[in-house]
Amino acid sequence: MKLIVSFTLLFAAAKCSRILIVFPMVGRSHYILGNAFGKGLADAGHDVTMLSPFEDKKPPKNGKYTEVVLTGLSEEENKPKTLANLLDLENMNPFWYIPLVNILGTEITRNTFAHPNFQKLLKSNQTFDAVIIEQFNNDALKVLAHHYKAPLITFSTVGASVWVNPLVGNPSPPSYIPEIFFDFTHNMTFWQKLTNWLFRISYELNRHLIFFPAQNKLMHEYFPDAPDLSDIIYNSSVLFLNSHESINQPIPHVPCMIDIGGFHVNAPKELPKDLKDFLDGAEEGVVYFSMGSNIKPSQISDNQKKALHQAFGKIKQKVLWKWDEDSIEGKPDNVKLGKWFPQADILAHPNTKLFITHGGLLSTTETIYHGVPVLALPVFADQKMNAARATLDGYGLTIKLSELDEEKLSSALDNLLNDPRYRDNAKMRSNLMHDRPVKPMDLAVYWTEFVIKHKGAPHLRVAGVDLPWYKYLLLDVISFTLLCIISLLVIIYMVIKRILGAILKTRGKVKKN
Structure with a gap:
């Protein structure tokens, strides 16, 4: 029963x-x-x-x-x-x-x-x-x-x-809560807090x-x-x-x-054969590079392309680069291009050592889910905040795309690929994401x-x-309190003025006598 x-x-x-x-x-x-x-x-x-x-x-x-x-x-x-x-x-x-x-x-x-x-x-x-x-x-x-x-x-x-x-x-x-369009963290300077507050007022x-x-x-x-x-x-x-x-x-x-x-992140699926062979055969690991679904990577400048080629050519890892055209001139031998990749499945592969990303929230979520450190090249919207957060939490580094050059990129790649702290922090964040009751x-x-x-x-x-906005912000209570304080100060002023006037008047009479 x-x-x-x-x-x-x-x-x-x-x-x-x-x-x-x-x-x-x-x-x-x-x-x-x-x-x-x-x-x-x-x-x-x-x-x-x-x-x-x-x-x-x-x-x-x-x-x-x-x-x-x-x-x-x-x-x-x-x-x-x-x-x-x-x-x-x-x-x-x-x-x-x-x-x-x-x-x-x-x-x-x-x-x-x-x-x-x-x-x-x-x-x-x-x-x-x-x-x-x-x-x-x-x-x-x-x-x-x-x-x-x-x-x-x-x-x-x-x-x-x-x-x-x-x-x-x-x-x-x-x-301490920055808006999504800024690259601020909770530890804002005075001027950052002022900017954040002014943005909030302007937006409302x-x-x-x-x-x-x-x-x-x-x-x-x-x-x-x-x-x-x-x-x-x-x-x-x-x-x-x-x-x-x-x-x-x-x-x-x-x-x-x-x-x-x-x-939205599902259990990893088996990779297509060409990608599986590419990642399985990468003895030193793979760097995955994607700027998301909205940004066209071919629109970056020639100097930025040159910097990427030079930096990628120096590392011993293989590189998977999501590129929106069929080819790119000057591509190093260790780079494989593709117009689309199964991103989450690639990040789940044990040979993926680093994710170079624009810092979008989906990409950030997926890289933390699988415990892969990031190099963020943020462009707009929440990407800058996500990148700042990755840097603060120690599982990534950030380079402004407009300031990208071979020296900065090579230095960042060297740190992220060889310093175990970044991967350890990414794994720690991954454990936090997975450790949930439901x-x-x-x-x-x-x-x-x-x-x-x-x-x-x-x-x-x-x-x-x-509540109306002025009640929610207690402006009615604050206004009433200020009115009471001002009224009390005016009364005190008038009383003191009257008392002093009386005292001065009495002294004047005494002098005459």
Whole structure:
């Protein structure tokens, strides 16, 4: 009888739910995370609909997984006439990211709303038990939770940041928590703290005065009966964070914030024969070099190419270089080029000794997962912060790409390949990532099911979300206190003035007499 009850409870807990996942960013790294999340939910038995600009060539066979593809958006982004040289962003002032993100976020949101496949989904009369939205300056898309009358779950691809903390009432003191566009660590100088604080104020003013009104207007163009955006964006039942203490700085989290960093990394698969032979035959090891899925490495300068060739030619290790063209002039004999490599599987190989990377969060997560030290060449966005963190935590070094030369590169390679401290620190970080009570994907599935089961889980919501900004910052209390102090000082001043006046008047009368 107990066995029957146990199976009954297990069946009830595993009830299939219909879940909509929206990852509209035209960036494959973002899609990798959303796709992995959707597959995990489908493997857990849920009916998942994934909306994004990309398509999975090998969709999961377990469970039900349907993709609504925003066709044409990724192709348009990669046309030569629209493809920007992202390397130009390396020295851009971080404050310029504010208007840049405004433009990008508005474009992403409008393209999603206007896409015929999105409109077809809306008109299909499908229902969903939960709506998961990637949080990437596309706040108007959260109207879908209102439209489907389903709990809203948000997903931050870059962990906790100024983009998400205010939306769930999470404290984020700028005194020791740097924003993602800076190469600061928690140990900031006075001027870094001042810059960080000014950026936070500028971003919040921009968001409330410019960005949110624009998103609100855009939302009502397509959902005229929707409430004001301010009634929608603060309703996240759970916020999943692509972060973990082994990678990111430990910071405060309110109860609805769940760290699942590393959830997208699977057990390593067998490498293709040519790569397997290359890595297996590397007696001195292999250096893996990739600048990610967005940066075109062929756009680096001739001097930088020359520096890479000279430095790679000096080392005894073999080099796997992800390169977007068929060949490169002057390539050393120990270098193997490829337009695509199974990155996580290469990092898992015991002969991989070093990862040269742009410092993206997915690459950082994967290298820590497998315990491989890094040489970071950061360019933009969170890459500089991730690189600074790797240097601080002792499992990597950083060189500004614009300052790359043969001398600096050779020195860094010599240190990273021959000083065991870097690999030891990488292995220590890897142990921290793996030493968790629950696998991150299982944690993500659990909390998704938890939100559905408990109808949005409003008990996780902190009161700070419902406070106006001036009350949250205690400006009303501070103003009242200052008013009381000023009033008291004025009263004391008036009393002292009256007393002194009386004393002086009395003395004057005495002198006359």
